[in-house]
Amino acid sequence: MNEAGARVRDTRRRLRADGPGWTRGPELDFEAVTLPEWDCDLLRDLLIAERVETVVEVGLAYGGSALAIGEALLAVGGTRPRHVVIDPYQSEGFHDTGWKLLVEAGLDRIAELIREPSSIALPRLLAGGTVADAAFVDGSHRFHEVFVDLYFLRRIVKPGGLIVLDDDWAPSVRTAVRYYERNLGWTVIPAAFARGTRIAEGVRTAERMRVSGGTGVTGEPRCRAVRLPTDLREPAFDDFHPFGEDA
Template sequence: MGAVEHRGQIAEVRRRLVRNGPSWTRPHERDFETVALPEVDCDLLRDLLIAEGVATVVEVGLAYGSSALAIGEALVAVDRPEPRHVIIDAYQESAWSNVGWELMRSVGLDRNARLLTVQSSLVLPQLLAEGLVADAAFVDGSHRFHEVFVDLYFLRKIVRPGGLVVLDDDWTPSVRTAARYYERNLGWTALPDAFDGGTLRHIGDDPTAGSVPRCRAYRLPDALVEPPFEAFQPF
């Protein structure tokens, strides 16, 4: 199967997922619509990764698979010789009944994808020790501040200098605060236009607060440099 045909199959599965929903959902009202990355944001994520020419992507959080399919489509479109998609979701089987992974398998994306059902705080340092180097990462795992902070700590060493880290749910105070440390202290540069036209959310779900794009992309510095502790900037 050629890359064009394969990409078409993935796109069709993505459309069906949006139209019909997944084959299984958790017993919470509108759980898929609440949890899954919306189609417009998936398209913007896909297009951003294609523009970057990515070959290796790390994803934290699989759930229903909408973002993973978009990342898989991007890797097929770029068509590098050995694409790699490393997906981390400790609860894919126990909480999500493997529904996201089965969608990946249904279009053959499991051939170049690796699912790690271990907590990201435990497996990211292992990937770093293995020497994994990624072009980009997409983070949609735990939204607890300390766990987001740890994910980003290891991803800044796994994603190559100049690569991308994309965060979902940047409207949540915990995610925004964790990312702000890396922006203020480690030279991460926000790409403010990357998700123009995407989903907007009120910060903290407070209707009186400003609206921001659901996703936020950061460009890492051209070199991995550890700043002196005296240069710390409050965040």
């Protein structure tokens, strides 16, 4: 392991052991919001296997997933690794906790933080010619905002690239992704998070977010990875497949 990678791993270890230096409260806010360490490792390994060089991330919060993405980019060792992170609430909502951890890990040399809503930042990235190998989406869970994120990421992520979503168990997230699966040929990669966190049924939202992953846990997968088709032609106007829960 090179020195840069070891620095990131050490930062991740300390975040896992001690938690962040600041949280919004209540006491379990960090555990509820942050992608579990097990899933962070699966995300890292998936991105390494894809040999990614450019990743767009929507939502930074406490920085757990961003550190894993940074570790993957360093492990791949591309000539120009780039990590674009979008979070309009990082300053006021999270006191820059996630960004400070990226700086502490030395990842600010490959990462950039856009402090704007993704509905503004993603169109600008598209207009500027950004092409990503993969994206990780953990921003707003409102249906219309998830849908818009995916609309622009479909144009930013390269044909055949990956989009990974956290909290796929949420009806708003799951419904938004289902449109693209049924109408635009996005393909689920079940093996990517088959061993990841699963969300138990019949419990409150905050509790759902804290269900541990690993073997022997039943319920809905927390994360979903999808692959974009290599052919990004638009469907015909009348080629529409309903995508609601009962469709």
